[in-house]
Every structure is written in structure tokens, then in C-alpha cells.
Amino acid sequence: MTLLTVKDLTKIFGGLIAVNDVSFDVAKDSVVGLIGPNGAGKTTVFNCITGNYRPEQGVIEFKGADITGMAPNRIVKMGVARTFQSIRLFPRMSALENVLAGRHCRLKSGFLACMLHTPAQRREEKAAIERCMDELEFVGLSHLYADMGGALAYGQQRLLEIARALASDPELLILDEPAGGMNDQETAGLVELISRIRERGVTILLIEHDMRLVMKVCQKLIALEHGALIAQGDAETVRNNPDVITAYLGVDDEKW
């Protein structure tokens, strides 16, 4: 079953065609990697899916519903959560509150209930705190729940962003370079974390430059260059695709 469909997506910045007529599907319960050299337009594709950018052309469907150009917060509520390439935590809020922010869209207490702390509001708040502590536990940060987001180490901040995204009960999790800035040990932990997220029934779409990680976790790959799709299919085939190899050559052949 397809969870996400991207059809003929085009995004233009001024004169620059950042994404050019890109189409792909993400099947439910899969891990799909979006790869390509720097500036290929990967993050722009993500921003179109999450509603941060409105594409010039194309349709994005999630669970059969057209979500093109919908407000980002509504897309999150539909079940698409994301992390950012340049970490965007709330630096002066605690780790727990960062995760609670992700939980926000699933809470219902209205404004009066919040002001008066009605019993229902208290119950909901208590359950939300428990749930968010579980998410922190899940990514291995529960001991740091009271630390400020901005005070965490870089790798921990990436994990916290994942916990925040998971707290919104996503069906599709979009990770933009989750291993960026992580050391080898942290990256190994991330591989394991991604498979545990998969086991929870969350579908994952990720951008990653670290090909070892990509080959370990992704079943399917989509390769972009200069905004255009150059290959897609199962991971092994795309990796050995001559166009993909040329696109990457000279950029960073170390990682191959």
C-alpha cells in the first residue's frame, strides 16, 4: 500500500529550479532513502511534503488525501512528522518540553481548561508527560529530561528531535540527515533506533549522505541531481546505477 505519493513535483526559487518534475511513492512500512549530492534539492522536496514550501507544480498525496500546500501544522496532525537538517529544537525549553511540543497536536484541552486546570486537563497533561517520557526513554535521553534543549550534545539534539517527532504519533517520519554531525558510535545507535521505529509501524523517509547507513536501513532509494530524479528503485540497484555513481563521483567518493 502506498502511504505517500509525490507526483510531478516542481519547486522554483526565483530562476532556480530546485526540484524538477519529481515523482515517487513511499510504501507503507518501508524505509526509503532520498540521496543526491549537495544542493540536489532533497531538503526542498521534504519542505514541499511537510507544507513549508508550496510547490509550483505537482501533487502530494498522503493516505490518498491531497496535502499539497496545506499548512505544516495540519500535515503533522494528519500523521507526517519531520526533523530538520539544521536542528531546530526549542533551545531554552527542557528536553521534556521539547517532546511535549510534539505531543501538542494530539492534546485537546481548550483554552479555558488550560487556564483553570480542570480535572480533564490535568489527566490529559499527566498522560502526555508519561507518553513523552516514554519517547525520551525510547531514544535514550530520559535521564536528561530536565536539561535545556540547547544544552544537549549535538548527537543528543538530533535524537531529541526524533523523539519530538515521534510524540505526534506519526505514520510517516521524515528525517533530514539524521546522522549529520554524529560520530560512528552514535550513527550505529541511530541505525538501531531507525529499525526500532520501523518496528513500531512508522514508515520512514530519510535524507542521508552516509551511504553505509543508507544501505543498512533503506529498502528503496530515490536519487536526485540538480533537482531531477535520476534513479529510483531498490537500494542495491540505485547504488550501482551509473548515473548515480557519476553524480556522486568527485563529491565524496570516500563514502562509497
Place this chain on the structure above:
Amino acid sequence: MKRRVFSIVLAGVICVLPLFCNPYWTDVCVSVGLFALLSLSLNVMLGQAGIFNMGHAAFFAVGAYAAAILNTVCQWPIFLTMIPAGIAAGVFALAVARPIIHLRGDYLLVVTIGIVEIVRIALINDVFGLTGGANGIFNISRPSLFGVKIYKGWQFYYLVWGVTAVSMLLFYGLWRSRFGRALNCIKEDDIAAEGCGINVVGYKLAAFSLGAFWAGMAGAIYASKMVTIAPESFNFSESVLLFAAVILSGGSQLGVLCSVFLFFGLPEVLREFSDARMLIFGLAMMAMMIWRPQGLLPPLPRRYRVAAAAGDGKK
């Protein structure tokens, strides 16, 4: 801990203050109380959500005029006009904020300055034939509570500070909830807030209208205390002072109270030094900016009761 002791002492002082004040000083304290109410309501949008509103006096004015008109034209008792005055201010705020709320801080600030001026000029020009033009509205009646007419300084003092205290409790509740957290997230990083599912525009509008609602209620109390209101009481400089007081407070309610005393109480104390007082005031502001750029008392982190079992977790 230190803060708790300080708040209790401050609350105690506020409770007994009128016993030691002559009518003049009681009156000053009533004004300080009204400014406290206004600053606390501005704190919801400016301090919590980072919405740069430099036009808070506009909503204060809308509330005061709504109460005055309901009272003088429709003969409503002042206490009954408080909620409609708040609603009038809140709805007005919602209407003007809707098209501009997405603006970045500094742009929004300029537009809100415009709003105060528009309101003031509209009032002077007697736009609806109801506002009495430059002279304003006279003979607003005093409030009465359980048959007791409130007109003495100390009565107003306890009315204003009582309303302020209740407001602080309600705002505290808001701060300690998903609503307060959402506002803080928006202040920290609105793109991240939107990206993790918070309806940024919705919450900004809610904070804006809520703050305006409270300013409108403060306006109703003000109208009944002054008996006469005129456009000149709601000018730009008031808005700037409120803005500065909230920025300097650091964002906690205790901080807001302190900075309100500094901004609106201290100038009265320094009145004897007439010419020098603005100088002292200015120097104090500069000193603050150098040594306490985070503001007087930033809010302490919220505490959460977390299951002890969470323990160390995995490393």
C-alpha cells in the same frame, strides 16, 4: 525558593499598603495596579509568545470606551460592562491582528504603533458619534459591589489589585499548560513550532485577543475610577512604557510586577526631583540593559512530576 519568599513578601506588602498611604499615594497605587493588569495582559502576548505589540493602549481604550458607552448610554452597571468591554477589545484585536499577525517582530511593532494612533484619532473625531470627540465621555458611574458603592481610594485599590491577583492566577494556569508551552515554542522558533504541529497563527491570534480582552477589562475599571475618559489618556507613550516594562521584566509575572513598580511607581516617588527623575530613570534602564539583558526575572523552568522509575535510561 528565594523567589517564593520574595513573592510572599510582595503580596503581603500589596495587601497592607493602603493602611500606610495617604489618599494621594493610594491613588498612585491604584494606577500602578491598573498598569500591572495591563502589563500582565501584554506579557501573555509579548513576554510569552514574543508578539511585538507596541499598541496595547489601543485595546485599553476600546475597553474603556465600550464600558463608558454601555454605562452612560445603556445604563449598565460598570461591573456588567467589564466582560463586554473585554470582548469588544478582544474582537477588535482579532480583527486588526488577523491580517498582520504573520509579520515579523519589528514590522508588527510598527503596525501596532499605527493602531494606537488610529484609535486615538478615531476617538477624537467622534467616529461613531458615541465617543464624545476630544472631550471624551463624562459621568461614568462608580461600580458597586453587593450594594456597596466603590468610590474611595482604598476601595478601588482592593478592587484593582484583587482583579490583578485573580488574573495572575489564571495566567499562571495558562503558562503551566499546553497553551503556555505552545506560546513559548512560537517565541523560540516559529518554524519549528509549526513543523511539530502547533497552529502558530491560531495561537498568536489567541494570545493577542486574550491580552486585548484583559486590557479591555482594565479599561472598564479605569473608566469607572476616572469617571471621565478622554482620548488623550490612551496615547502612544503609555504603550511604549507598557512595552518596555514587559521587555524589562524578563517575562515572569513576578518580574512584570517589579518592573511595573519601577516604571509607574518610581517616577512618582522621584517626583520631588522633578527634572532629574527622567535622567535617573534613563540611567536605570541603561544599567539594566548592560547587566541584565535577560530582564529582571525571567520565568523559572516549569517543573514536571515525572515517574521516578525513568532513572538513568540508556546511555
